[in-house]
Amino acid sequence: MRARKQKAEAEGAYSQKEKELRNSLLLQVANIPGGESIKKCIQCGSCTGSCPVSYTMDITPREIIALFRARDIESILSSRTIWICASCYACTIRCPQGVQVTDILYALKRLAIEQKIFPKRFPVYSLSKSFVYLANRYGRSYEPGLIVAYFLKTNPFKLLGMIPLFLKLFFKGRIGILPKKIKGSKNFSKILQEAEIMEMVVPVVES
C-alpha cells in the first residue's frame, strides 16, 4: 500500500477512489460543529492516553488524525479502531486543540458503512442494522428483538448463552413482552422516507 502511495505521490496524484473518499470525508467533517479543528492537531497523544480502549486498537486515535492528514483514508477505514470506539468523549474533552475526535470517528464509521468497507458478519454493523430495522418499524427500540436479530446475523449459537440473563430480567419485570409501536407510525415512515432522500442531498460547498 505504501509503495503504491509513494508512486502516486511521486506522480503528484492520488487514486480516484482515495480522492473520492477524501472528498466525502471532508464533507462529513465539515458538517460537525467545530470539525475544522482537525487541522490544529499537534499530535500530542492526549486522545490516545485518555482512551479507555486504545490498548485494543490497531491504529490509535492520534494516528488516525495523522493518517487523515497524510491523506491515507483507506488505512483508517479498514482499521478496527473506528469500531472499537465506544464514543465516551474522553479524548474530545481533553484535546488541548479542540479537535472533535469522537465526532470525527463517527464520520469515519458512517463513511466505512457507506463504502461497505468492513468484514462480513461484522458485529458493530450488524448491531446497527438490527437496531435501525426495529426503530424504523416500530418507532421505538425493542431490546429482546435487538439482541435476537443481532445474534441471528452474527452467531446464532451465542443466543443460547443469553437465555439465563433473559430469564432473570424477565422475572424482574424488566423485559417487554411485545414491542411497542408508536401511534403515528404511518407518518413516521413518511418522515423516514423523506429523510432517506435528504441523506443523499449534498449541498454545494465552495472550496
Add this chain to the structure above:
Amino acid sequence: MEYTYYPGCSLEASAKGYDESFRFVFQALGLKLLELEDWNCCGATYYMATKETISLVISARNLALAEPYGHDLVCPCSSCYTILYKTNHILKNNRIMKAKVDQALKKDDLKYNLGIKVRHPLEVLVNDVGLETIVSKAKVSLAGMKIAQYYGCQIVRPDRGLDDKENPQMMDSLFAALGAENVYFPMKVRCCGGMLMTTYPDVALKLNKKILENAHQNGANLVLTTCPLCQINLEAYQDKINKKFKTELHLPILFFTQALGLALGGDPKELGIQRSLIPFRTKENQLEVTK
C-alpha cells in the same frame, strides 16, 4: 415547576425502576411532569453511526413534538439525553442540516422552531430545585450508604458546562447532603463500554471489572448511576466478570433516583428497587427514619 418527560425505550423495559423512581422523586418534590405523547426512539448511538441526517430527523421529531408543551424536555437516559442535546445543538448551528430536517418533518406536518431546552434530571434537581429544598423534604437519612457515584461518560461529556468534566460533583454533593458517605472513586467518569458488551464483550468486561473493582476496593456498598446502559452492564454482567477474572464482586447498582427516592420516604417497591438483580436491602444498611 413543570417539565416535559421523555422516557426513552430503556425506561420502558430494562430500566423500569429508573422510570418508577424518577416519577416518584419529581412528584415528592412537587414538580409537575407530563410525558411526551407518542415519542419515538432517539436513535441512540447506533443511528448516529450509520446515517447522520436520518438520525437527526428522528431525534428532531421528538423535539418538534415537545415544543408545543412549552417546558424543558427532561431525559433521564444518558444516551437519549446526549443524542437529543446533540441534535438540538447541531440544528441550532448548522443551517443546511436544519433545512434538511425541516423538509423531512414536513411530511408529518411537524416543524421544529429551536425552542426546546434538553435537560438531565440530575441537573434539574441540583440547579432548579436546589439541595436545601431537597434536604428539607427528606424523611430518611441515608447514613450507612457508602456510595461510589458513577456518572458514566455521557452526562458531563462532551462539554456542556453542567459540571466538571473530569470530577463531577452533582451526585456527590446531593447524597452527602442526605447523609450518605461518598467513597473515593476515581473511575466515576470512566466509560463502561456501552454497546461494546454486545459487540466486543472481552473489551467491555475488562472495562466494567476495573470500575467495579475500584468501587469495591474503596469500600463502597452501593454504586449509583444515571444511565440505563451503565446500570445493566455493571449489574447483569457481574457474574460473568467474577467468573472470567476470578473476582468476588457483589455490588448492588441502583439508579440515583432510587436512592434519592428512599431518602424522600419512598417504599423500595414503588421505587422499583426489587427489580435489581443484586439485591440492595435497606435494613441491612441500617437506614434510619429521622423525621
